[in-house]
Amino acid sequence: xxxxxxxxxxxxxxxxxxxxxxxxxxIRENLVATLQEMLDLEVVGQAEDEAAxxxxxxxxxxxxxxxxxxxxxxxxSGLSLLPKARLLQPEAKIVVLSNYATADMRRRCAELGAxxxxxxxxxxxxxxxxxxxxxxxxA
Numbered sequence: 001x002x003x004x005x006x007x008x009x010x011x012x013x014x015x016x017x018x019x020x021x022x023x024x025x026x027i028r029e030n031l032v033a034t035l036q037e038m039l040d041l042e043v044v045g046q047a048e049d050e051a052a053x054x055x056x057x058x059x060x061x062x063x064x065x066x067x068x069x070x071x072x073x074x075x076x077s078g079l080s081l082l083p084k085a086r087l088l089q090p091e092a093k094i095v096v097l098s099n100y101a102t103a104d105m106r107r108r109c110a111e112l113g114a115x116x117x118x119x120x121x122x123x124x125x126x127x128x129x130x131x132x133x134x135x136x137x138x139a
């Protein structure tokens with residue numbers, strides 16, 4: 001199964017609506033719990049591969065403020081997904097969360113449409129701060 005069922009709900013004003021693309025169920029579960037505990041954030045969809053992410057992003061009935069993308073997925077690639085996500089959700093902030101956040105990879109992700117890149121192992125606080133700023137600008 002390439003998508004994780006998440007109930008679709010109407011967006012709440014001031015709440016960040018997030019779509020998460022991460023292939024590891026454990027990381028996905030922990031990240032969702034952390035973000036929802038620290039932020040006024042609702043995960044409105046999840047995918048573990050590029051094809052499932054594209055199907056979800058194409059559904060404009062679900063507004064999305066933030067797309068978080070891992071680079072290495074079960075099938076497909078976060079790098080390939082970035083420009084497509086930018087086209088399908090032009091208003092959303094797109095961030096990469098990866099263990100491979102080298103200077104070259106950050107540059108490449110920016111060229112492909114990412115707004116920011118965060119290292120999974122050392123920059124979660126920075127991701128949360130970024131999301132707090134995004135939420136405050138939405139409120």
